[in-house]
Amino acid sequence: MEGINGLIQGFAVAATPENLLFALLGVIAGTFVGVLPGIGPALTIALLLPVTYNMPPSAAFILFAGIYYGAMYGGSTTSILLNAPGESGSMMTAIEGNKMARAGRAAAALATAAIGSFVAGTLATLALAFCAPYVVDIAIGLGPSDYLALMVVAFMTVGALLGSSAARGFASVALGLVIGIIGLDAQSGSARFTFGVPLLLDGIDTVVLIVALFAMGEAIYLAAKMRPGKPGLIDIKGKKGMTKQDWKRSWPAWLRGTAIGWPLGAIPVGGSEIPTFLSYALEKKLTKHPKEFGKGAIEGVAGPEATNNANAAGSLMPLLTLGLPTSATAAVILVAFQQYGLQPGPLLLEKEPDLVWGLVAALLIGNVMLMLLNLPLVGLWAKVLLIPTPYLYAGIATFALLGAYSINGSVFDVYVMLIIGILGYFLRQYGFPVAPLIIGAILGPLAEQQLRRAMSIADGDFTALISTPFSIAAYAIVILVAIVPQFMKRWERRTAQEVGVLDEFEHVSAGSK
Amino acid sequence: MTISVKSRGELVFAGLTLALGIFILIGATFINEPIAASNVGPRFFPYAIGALLTVASAFVVLDILRGNSAAPEEGELVDPSLPMNKKRVALLLVSILAFAVLLEPAGYVIACAVSFFGIAVTLGARLSWRVAATSIALSFAIYLLFTRPLGIFLPPGVLAGIL
Numbered sequence: 246m247e248g249i250n251g252l253i254q255g256f257a258v259a260a261t262p263e264n265l266l267f268a269l270l271g272v273i274a275g276t277f278v279g280v281l282p283g284i285g286p287a288l289t290i291a292l293l294l295p296v297t298y299n300m301p302p303s304a305a306f307i308l309f310a311g312i313y314y315g316a317m318y319g320g321s322t323t324s325i326l327l328n329a330p331g332e333s334g335s336m337m338t339a340i341e342g343n344k345m346a347r348a349g350r351a352a353a354a355l356a357t358a359a360i361g362s363f364v365a366g367t368l369a370t371l372a373l374a375f376c377a378p379y380v381v382d383i384a385i386g387l388g389p390s391d392y393l394a395l396m397v398v399a400f401m402t403v404g405a406l407l408g409s410s411a412a413r414g415f416a417s418v419a420l421g422l423v424i425g426i427i428g429l430d431a432q433s434g435s436a437r438f439t440f441g442v443p444l445l446l447d448g449i450d451t452v453v454l455i456v457a458l459f460a461m462g463e464a465i466y467l468a469a470k471m472r473p474g475k476p477g478l479i480d481i482k483g484k485k486g487m488t489k490q491d492w493k494r495s496w497p498a499w500l501r502g503t504a505i506g507w508p509l510g511a512i513p514v515g516g517s518e519i520p521t522f523l524s525y526a527l528e529k530k531l532t533k534h535p536k537e538f539g540k541g542a543i544e545g546v547a548g549p550e551a552t553n554n555a556n557a558a559g560s561l562m563p564l565l566t567l568g569l570p571t572s573a574t575a576a577v578i579l580v581a582f583q584q585y586g587l588q589p590g591p592l593l594l595e596k597e598p599d600l601v602w603g604l605v606a607a608l609l610i611g612n613v614m615l616m617l618l619n620l621p622l623v624g625l626w627a628k629v630l631l632i633p634t635p636y637l638y639a640g641i642a643t644f645a646l647l648g649a650y651s652i653n654g655s656v657f658d659v660y661v662m663l664i665i666g667i668l669g670y671f672l673r674q675y676g677f678p679v680a681p682l683i684i685g686a687i688l689g690p691l692a693e694q695q696l697r698r699a700m701s702i703a704d705g706d707f708t709a710l711i712s713t714p715f716s717i718a719a720y721a722i723v724i725l726v727a728i729v730p731q732f733m734k735r736w737e738r739r740t741a742q743e744v745g746v747l748d749e750f751e752h753v754s755a756g757s758k
Numbered sequence: 759m760t761i762s763v764k765s766r767g768e769l770v771f772a773g774l775t776l777a778l779g780i781f782i783l784i785g786a787t788f789i790n791e792p793i794a795a796s797n798v799g800p801r802f803f804p805y806a807i808g809a810l811l812t813v814a815s816a817f818v819v820l821d822i823l824r825g826n827s828a829a830p831e832e833g834e835l836v837d838p839s840l841p842m843n844k845k846r847v848a849l850l851l852v853s854i855l856a857f858a859v860l861l862e863p864a865g866y867v868i869a870c871a872v873s874f875f876g877i878a879v880t881l882g883a884r885l886s887w888r889v890a891a892t893s894i895a896l897s898f899a900i901y902l903l904f905t906r907p908l909g910i911f912l913p914p915g916v917l918a919g920i921l
Contacts, residue, residue: 282835299909404814409828412817416775419811423782426807430800435790437800438782461854468846468880472837634835635883636892639874646857646873647900651910659858663851674838675768676828693803705797 248375252609255374255602259307259610267304268607271311272614278312279319280629282327284641286316287573287683288459291452292644294581295651302585303603309578310607311614314366317557318615321358321550322626326351334517334553337525341538341545348541355623356487357495357543358550363616365503365551369558370608372507373565377594377605380566384591389698390710392567394719396692399513399569400685401723406516407678417677420668421685424449432697444657449665451580451687452652455573457662458679460645462669464638469670471634487543495547498528502551510559513569516680517556524552526740558608564589565601568691573680576687765827772818779812849880865915870897 259268278289290309297305317334324339325346338358345354387395400422404414427438428448439445487495502524509520528548529538538545561578563569568590570576582589587597594601619626649662672679696710703709711717786804830838853876860869875893883889901921904910914921 295910296908410818410821410826412814412821413828415814416772416811416818419779419807419814420775422807423778423811426804430789433790433792433800435792435800437789437804438785464877464881465847465850467835468850469842470836470838470840471843471846471882472835472840633883635878635881638881639878639883640896642854642877643870643874643896643900646854647870647904647912650861651904651912654911656858656861659854659861663854663858666854667851671771674830675771676830689803689807696803697798700797703797 247378251378251598251602252374252606254598255604255606256610258303258599258603259606264304264307264603264607265610267308268311268611269614271308271607272315272318272611272618273311274308275312275315275317276319276322276615276619276626277315277629279316280322280626281319281637281641282323282630284459284463285320285574286313287455287577289316290574290577290581291455291459292648294452294577294584295648297581298584302587303600305581305585306578306600306604307607309581310604311611313557313574313578314362314554314608314611314615317366317554318359318362318619319626321362321553322355322619322623323630325354325358325546326627327630334521334556335550336518337521337549338546338553340525341542342550344539345541345543345546350485350541352485352623353487353491353543354541354546356620357491357547359616359619359623360487361495361499361502361547361551362554363612364499365506365553365555366558366612367609368500368503369507369510369555370605370612373511373558373562374602374605376511377562377566377601380562381591381594384566387591387715388713389695389702391713391715391719393692393695393699393710394716394723395513395567395569396688396695398719398722399563399571399688400681400692402513403516403571403681403684406519407681409676409678413675413677414681417672417679417681418685420677421682421687422689424454424665424682425686425689426693444655447653449661449686450652450658451576451683453649453658453662454665454686455577455580455683456645456648457665458669458672458683460641461662461666462673462679464642464645465666465670466673467634467638469674491543494532494534494543497531498524498544498547499551501527501531502548502553503555506552506555507559510556510571511562513563513567513571516572517553520556521549521552524548561608565593565604566591568593570684570687573683576680576683579687765822765825768827769819769822772815772822776812776815776819779808779810779815782808782811846880850877853877853880861915862913863915865917866912867897867901867917867921868915870900 258264274289275286278284279286289312293308293312297308320335321338321342324335325342342354342358345351400418404418405411407414425448427445428436429439429446430437436446505524505527506517506520510517525545525548528542528544529535532538532542532544534542560571560575563571564575564578568579568588570579579589587593587600645662646659649658650656652658669679672682699710700707711720782804786801786808789801789804791799791801853873856876857869857873860872871893874896875889878889878893879885901912905912
């Protein structure tokens with residue numbers, strides 16, 4: 246099978262001493278930032294983009310692969326020990342995980358999250374390797390109108406599924422699209438919304454945009470609404486790990502979580518909230534210990550955490566085979582490819598097999614490294630949470646400023662970052678999700694390009710946009726997406742009420758990043 | 759129909775995005791369209807985006823008027839129910855502005871030290887020699903690491919002679 250050969254080839258790329266070192270650096274950096282409250286993999290990769298300018302692409306992507314999975318591991322530590330999920334996907338882990346930690350079972354909760362992440366991450370990455378060549382075979386036959394349809398699906402799903410309401414999600418997508426069209430239109434040479442500012446002709450750099458929205462927006466939000474006092478961290482010293490009983494209860498939950506998370510990531514549908522929520526609800530329904538739910542049931546940690554990781558691996562599928570990012574992190578990885586003059590899509594696997602398979606192999610290697618590193622060292626990572634908040638955020642802001650300047654060596658970008666950072670503050674304050682904006686800004690110009698290609702092939706006939714079976718199917722999905730989530734949200738709310746986590750659920754819908 | 763104080767800011771923000779949507783729709787008509795334009799010129803996409811932003815924002819405004827205010831993003835370090843600490847936000851923005859203003863004339867090391875110091879103090883670090891020392895050490899370390907092994911240009915500014 247193509248997947249197996251590909252993986253062997255990938256291991257040959259990734260398993261050089263130098264690249265293993267980059268993978269290790271990546272998982273350490275990723276875990277570090279994953280543990281830090283408020284910043285995630287998207288911001289970290291964006292901040293590292295200027296640093297990797299002079300690196301060979303394969304090394305850079307191996308580094309990013311480590312960060313991607315490392316940040317997921319780190320996030321579960323924070324959600325369990327602090328009840329402070331760093332991203333919406335680990336919200337469900339926090340519910341039971343933090344209760345377990347409070348009941349003196351922190352070590353077991355951390356272990357089931359770490360091993361569950363390993364199991365799910367490994368299975369999901371293998372599934373990615375096996376399925377990607379088949380998806381590429383289909384994708385290679387797609388024309389511009391099909392791509393445009395896929396992108397419309399992506400805009401619709403991230404808009405409808407993320408954030409506290411579909412209207413706010415679509416407004417975020419549209420704001421991103423607006424930011425994406427600023428600058429010189431490559432095809433016609435017309436300046437669009439540059440207001441006569443020559444520095445805007447190149448458009449707003451996506452790295453500046455991402456760093457501004459995440460790092461600056463967060464810093465301003467923190468300054469505006471800082472909670473007095475220190476967060477209550479749970480000590481994990483001398484606590485017992487997983488018992489035989491814990492293993493028996495965790496296994497099926499890990500596997501079920503993988504089965505839910507992967508497919509929902511692999512189809513171009515945004516967000517890890519719905520899959521993790523489904524996993525939590527399922528575990529609660531199937532458990533033989535219903536009384537423990539709400540007081541720290543281990544299945545409630547194992548399932549959602551596995552789902553979250555499988556989902557992250559699955560979301561690499563649309564990115565690598567179609568060039569379609571469905572999360573903020575995937576969008577940043579897309580930008581990283583563009584930095585090297587590569588465009589993810591069906592041709593990528595053919596043109597740059599070493600790069601793609603090296604990335605997939607690095608994910609598997611990183612996953613092993615993470616488990617070996619994190620099971621014994623989790624206490625050390627928890628200490629990262631003891632860095633005083635002012636120093637931590639001043640440091641993050643310092644790197645954000647550095648990144649904004651060094652990406653083009655221009656002070657103008659620093660001012661742009663300040664303005665977009667203020668926008669990021671208001672988005673947080675008023676419940677507008679940030680991820681759809683980023684996806685809109687990055688995918689918008691690509692969508693316009695496909696639209697123009699399709700129209701010039703069809704000589705201006707708009708019906709050509711819905712002439713292929715694939716595009717018709719995609720638009721049918723768009724219509725479904727416009728209707729179904731309203732039911733999904735209502736159904737989720739009802740289930741949330743049933744299983745008694747309505748409060749937490751409302752946080753999830755409000756806190757999507 | 760009453761608008762609570764809490765959702766007034768939200769309404770203003772949604773109103774601004776609505777205004778931006780209309781602005782894009784109007785602004786798109788002024789985009790230079792080349793005479794030999796292809797089927798889809800540079801105006802088409804802005805029209806579509808402007809329409810999307812206008813419609814989505816209008817729905818948000820309606821939603822707020824109906825009393826459905828969105829919950830602000832929760833966080834372990836932030837309490838969304840607190841009123842905005844204007845002094846802190848102002849100090850933070852000044853610290854970032856100071857970085858931008860100082861960067862080229864004074865050099866990276868000074869700009870970074872000033873902004874780190876400002877941001878750390880704004881976010882609650884006690885004024886002490888420790889913050890000052892950390893700011894200076896960090897800015898030197900970053901400058902040396904980025905310019906030497908990583909080969910990324912940062913302006914040396916007034917310290918050009920000694921760095």
